[in-house]
Amino acid sequence: MRAAGARLSVVGARLCVVGGGVLGLAVAADAVKAGWRVTLLEREPALCRVASGASFAWANAHAKRPASYAALSRAGLRRHAEASATGSEPWFTAMAADAWGTRVVEGGAVDVAAFARAHARAIRDHGGVVRTGASVVRVDTDADGARVVLDSGEPVVADTVVLAAGVATPALLDGLGTAQRLAVLGPIGALARVRWPSGWAGGLVLGDELSVRPDGDDRLLLQSLSLERALVDEALPLDERAAWRRLRELAQRHGLPLGDDDLLELRFAHRPLPPDGLPIAGWAAERVYAVVAHSGVTLAPALGRLVVAELGGEPQPELQRCRPPGSVPNHSQKEHTHGKEHTHGH
Incomplete structure (x- = not known):
């Protein structure tokens, strides 16, 4: 088993991301740029149609607690601004707000549809696959890898799976026999x-x-x-x-x-909405990483980068308070193991 913090080669490894909202798109786009062979699956006929599409999409760090959550939100804002300005299609507009009678200068509006188009384009431009209308019914794992099974019966084979399916994430984890159910x-x-x-x-x-x-x-x-x-x-x-x-x-x-x-x-x-309001990010089962957040629009760019680093074997201190219940190290594949078990519950 490799030591914690060691960067692992993921070039050519197969990653299946379940969920085409802002979180799934951010993870998939960062992963494909890091060398993963990425397939993103979204059950709806278009991307960002469910929770992301019903979001007011004010990206902000206003009144967020604890300090680590506020810092993660600010990291999301910075990356929104940077990536939007240099990407194929801008999606972020810095904008001051009158929030409950308080002027908030830090923050802005996210055009979720433009975010989706830009990230889907980046995934495809780097050789990844984006599939809409692909409804996942279960995830299977064993010593050889993982299979994401669609409602048509078609399997999508992967080495690692990221569940970014919002409120549908707990049901997919239930089929893996995880010790505790996510409440989101x-x-x-x-x-x-x-x-x-x-x-x-x-x-x-x-x-x-x-x-x-x-x-x-x-x-x-x-x-x-x-x-x-x-x-x-x-x-x-x-x-x-x-x-x-x-x-x-x-x-x-x-x-x-x-x-x-x-x-x-x-x-x-x-x-x-996790019970404590903080995002959930971590290995929820062997080969299966879960990421869920209430402030997904704000956090997506920061979480995408951090999650991909963890998929490559580098535990991120910013996510230590965000582990899912019963979080496990990814022992099933040595080249993708964390090196030690994380005991931080969510």
Whole structure:
């Protein structure tokens, strides 16, 4: 077994990433650049359609605790800014915010669709594979490798698997006989895309009843945390007309004169939310690494880099507080082992 901290050669090793949200895309893009043979699988017909697509996508480190979580969030912001500015398509716009009456300068808006396009392009440009409409039903592992089985029965063979499937991650881990189930099912998130109404001066404003931010030159994104709390006992799919009527009333109360036909899109999704709010990142089973985060849009660029380093045999101190319950070293393949067991629970 190699010593902890030793960088391992991963060139040519097969990595299957399950989940085409912001976290899965960030991990896959960094991995393919590091030399992995990457296949990314997304069950939806398009990338970033579920939790990532229903995110307000304000990347920030505002009021985040503990300090290690705030530092990880700031690392995500820095990498968003750097990679967006130099990538094939910009996706990050630095933007000050009025957050619950406090001016927050550090942060900005992420165009999730542009993020998805840029990362999918990077994966493919480096020889990786991105498959949508590929629903995974189980993951099998043994001494020889791993198999990710699709609902069609097709197996995708890999040396290592990363589960970045949000709230679907625990069910996939259950089939591997992990000792403790991940608890990551969060509240229903609702995001509305609307036409920019006359009289709205612009800017990014966040509050409990209503959060508003620009989405291009002629559209706004709306989110209401109070409305989401009211939806907690309801099941998906929700009544879109009723939800829009309630959101429109809140918007009008805050000076947004929206007409009934100003709604362009309304998305709902369960948000991943670990019990302590911190991201989960670590070896959850032999050959299987899990990564789940509530602030996935903010953290994705930083987590992508850190997770790929760990896949290559370098435990990252920034992730020591983020281990899944029953976290294990990856003993099954010496060239991909951590070297010692991590005992930090999540």
